[in-house]
Amino acid sequence: MYEQYWGLTEKPFENMPNPDFLYNSQQHEEGLSRLLYIVSEGKGAGLLTGVFGCGKTLLGRTLFKELDRDIYKTAFISNPYLNYEELLMHIAYNLGARDLPRRKQEVLMNVVVERLSEILENNMRDGKKTVVVIDEAHVITDRQVWEELRLLLNFQLENQFMLTLLILGQPELKAIIDSNKQFSQRIAVKFHLGPLTKQQTHEYILHRLKVGGSNKRIFAPATFDLIYKKSGGIPRRINHICDLALFAGFGKNAPMINEALINEVGFDLED
Ligand SMILES: Nc1ncnc2c1ncn2[C@@H]1O[C@H](COP(=O)(O)OP(=O)(O)OP(=O)(O)O)[C@@H](O)[C@H]1O
Ligand SMILES: [Mg+2]
Structure with a gap:
């Protein structure tokens, strides 16, 4: 609308997590390099917290843009307002599982977990690394969801994690994670973004x-x-x-x- 008037080719201040606009402040650069380190080294989990609107989602998106598609299989979960069955199904679907059960019953849940484990094994066998980002994770207050996510980190082969889980969310997320000792202990890197x-x-x-x-x-x-x-x-x-x-x-x-x-x-x- 005003682009032409100001001699711009596109609107510069759109509130979108568009990696092309990334300004590499020292903290954003450091945050991104930590995320890259966690995934390239195949660490189990990483935590990125930050005040609202400070660039967490943008860093997650930038990371995914930088990851080589030939090596990394990725899933970006944006709205985790889900119970644990839905969350696991969503992760499995994003990682490529298509023949998933529809009804939420425990027996079907086992199928989802089995499918996830198959996907992770296949990825590993093909020399691929699996990365799952859960954005807005501060909305997850149900302990059972955290428990399921922790169990995902138990998928290991010869002391190697079969997936890397990156948890992004607002500052209160840190307290939620810290209250779950077993989960917290599996987090290799924690980083906080401020204004x-x-x-x-x-x-x-x-x-x-x-x-x-x-x-x-x-x-x-x-x-x-x-x-x-x-x-x-x-x-x-x-x-x-x-x-x-x-x-x-x-x-x-x-x-x-x-x-x-x-x-x-x-x-x-x-x-
Ligand atoms: N380093 C940066 N360079 C360029 N744009 C940025 C940067 N950090 C944030 N932004 C911009 O600010 C806006 C908010 O960023 P983003 O959505 O990533 O924040 P957030 O931390 O995920 O916020 P929330 O906690 O509300 O989810 C986006 O439009 C994004 O492009
Ligand atoms: Mg965000």
Whole structure:
């Protein structure tokens, strides 16, 4: 809509986990390299926590984009609002199982677990590594689900894990995991993402504008600190403010985004 007006080829501040827009802040780079380490070394499980909107899903998606499809078999579970039967079925389906039972009965559950184990064995035999990401895992409060996930890590061959489980979620996830000692002990790497600093917020905005197709000075120098103040350095909030400001500036035929426009979009930390 406003792209042409600002000399952009695409909207730079869409709230989508699009790896093309990744700004490699020190923490995002470190988080990604830890995730890569866990999967390439075939560790059992990893935990990525972080404040809402700080880039967990984006890092998970970026990881999957970087993994060589010839080596890695992957499943990305986005909405784990499921009981344990549904969750295991969902994982099996995402890993390629098609002939799964439909009704949720214990005997059928055994079939799902068997199918999963077959898939993991086949992958291993074919020299493939299996990686399962569970995003938004803080919504899983049912202990039985965690118990089932832990059992998945028991699929091992000659002391090697047959799958790597990456658990992503908001900060309360850490307490949920810690309360399950057996699960917690199997986590090889834990990493936490926080908001960006003031300097990083500035770089983040310029980076996304550049990926969006413009190196021009669209935002006046004084706006960066103001955006940082209003967003608390949280990328999702930064995107929101910048997108609305670009839209408002376009509507007013503004030559540049200035402080008044940022203030006008009326986005504050409480929103
Ligand atoms: N390092 C980054 N580089 C570029 N964009 C980012 C970065 N971190 C976050 N974003 C952007 O911010 C928005 C929110 O990121 P994301 O959805 O990954 O957050 P999240 O931590 O998964 O949040 P939630 O806890 O709500 O699930 C996305 O649009 C994403 O593209
Ligand atoms: Mg997310």
